[in-house]
Amino acid sequence: MPNNVFYAGIDLGTSRTSIATSTGKHASTMTCVGYPKDIISRKRFNRDYLIGDNALENRLSLDMIWPLADGVICEDEKSLETTRLILKHIIAEVFPEKQETDEIYIAIGVPAQASITNKKAIIEITKDFIDKILIVSEAFSVAYSIDRFDECLIVDIGAGTTDLCRMHGSIPDIEDQATLNIAGNFLDNELMQAILKKFPDVQLTPQIIKRIKEKHGYVADISAPVRVTLTKLGIPTEYDITDILGDCCLKLTNPISKAIQEMVGTFDPDFQERLRNNIVIAGGGSRLKGIDLAIERSLCKYGGGDATSVQDAEYCGCLGALKMCVEMPEEYWEKI
Numbered sequence: 001m002p003n004n005v006f007y008a009g010i011d012l013g014t015s016r017t018s019i020a021t022s023t024g025k026h027a028s029t030m031t032c033v034g035y036p037k038d039i040i041s042r043k044r045f046n047r048d049y050l051i052g053d054n055a056l057e058n059r060l061s062l063d064m065i066w067p068l069a070d071g072v073i074c075e076d077e078k079s080l081e082t083t084r085l086i087l088k089h090i091i092a093e094v095f096p097e098k099q100e101t102d103e104i105y106i107a108i109g110v111p112a113q114a115s116i117t118n119k120k121a122i123i124e125i126t127k128d129f130i131d132k133i134l135i136v137s138e139a140f141s142v143a144y145s146i147d148r149f150d151e152c153l154i155v156d157i158g159a160g161t162t163d164l165c166r167m168h169g170s171i172p173d174i175e176d177q178a179t180l181n182i183a184g185n186f187l188d189n190e191l192m193q194a195i196l197k198k199f200p201d202v203q204l205t206p207q208i209i210k211r212i213k214e215k216h217g218y219v220a221d222i223s224a225p226v227r228v229t230l231t232k233l234g235i236p237t238e239y240d241i242t243d244i245l246g247d248c249c250l251k252l253t254n255p256i257s258k259a260i261q262e263m264v265g266t267f268d269p270d271f272q273e274r275l276r277n278n279i280v281i282a283g284g285g286s287r288l289k290g291i292d293l294a295i296e297r298s299l300c301k302y303g304g305g306d307a308t309s310v311q312d313a314e315y316c317g318c319l320g321a322l323k324m325c326v327e328m329p330e331e332y333w334e335k336i
């Protein structure tokens with residue numbers, strides 16, 4: 001019987017991994033694995049590990065591993081194994097009908113630094129369940145998904161890193177890409193410290209902070225007052241965090257705006273205007289209210305600019321990878 005070929009695009013992010021297939025399916029999971037802490041938690045789950053959201057929900061009895069925390073995969077055995085489990089799991093989830101003789105072709109977008117540093121390792125850990133692989137930077141897969149190959153600047157604000165990628169009608173070079181270690185996780189951290197500084201006794205966890213940020217985060221000049229309910233020794237009270245939230249969000253967008261200016265400033269002068277008028281903001285961070293305007297404002301001293309946020313921040317990366325997977329000619333694929 002002839003082999004079937006299954007195509008998919010994956011966005012392997014620091015915080016979330018998503019997949020989209022040529023058969024129209026998609027799935028997404030947190031990029032983490034939890035291993036039982038002790039004999040009791042092993043008994044409770046009766047498994048060697050839990051993956052993604054499932055692990056996160058049960059994190060109190062698990063040792064959690066986030067293999068991409070710093071925008072690259074640490075190449076120790078545990079991180080590689082964890083990455084392998086996540087990829088294998090998400091692929092199996094969308095292709096349950098796959099038979100032994102079928103083949104799987106995957107294009108995978110990873111943080112820019114990982115696409116340089118970890119290419120070999122990714123090929124190695126996936127070789128028994130992926131038959132053909134293409135590894136690109138996440139920002140490039142975003143450009144691909146929205147068909148932007150002309151002069152434009154993709155700014156992918158993720159969890160661990162913000163990746164910038166300058167497009168100019170051909171495959172971007174290393175000097176067209178830049179990575180900042182300032183992104184969603186950084187903002188969470190700033191927010192946690194700032195809230196504790198003003199209200200020292202409130203009880204906070206990374207999950208609480210993330211929820212507040214994702215619901216209320218903004219970088220506009222004005223915002224309706226942001227009041228959140230937090231607990232002190234278990235007793236809930238309302239706190240006004242409007243100023244804290246606004247200041248912290250600016251701490252995220254200021255360095256990003258600076259990096260954008262650098263990317264524009266070092267581009268071919270004949271095309272700088274086109275570049276700064278075509279800034280595309282993607283990634284989870286693009287959902288901060290007012291971020292497009294804030295970035296436009298920071299470009300004023302460079303002669304202005306035009307920034308828009310992508311429509312589908314969650315799936316845009318993996319949809320671009322899928323498109324690449326279906327369209328890329330043979331010579332671009334890694335040999336396995």
Ligand SMILES: Nc1ncnc2c1ncn2[C@@H]1O[C@H](COP(=O)(O)OP(=O)(O)OP(=O)(O)O)[C@@H](O)[C@H]1O
Pocket residue numbers: 012013014015016017068071111138156157158159160161162183184185210213214215217282283284285286287288289
């Ligand atoms: N509505 C929102 N407002 C602000 N931030 C948000 C919002 N929704 C998600 N985020 C943040 O976006 C980040 C995740 O973005 P994304 O899923 O693009 O990251 P990733 O691709 O996993 O990470 P990376 O690109 O660094 O590898 C998290 O820090 C998350 O809290």
Ligand SMILES: [Mg+2]
Pocket residue numbers: 013014138156157158159283317
């Ligand atoms: Mg990302």
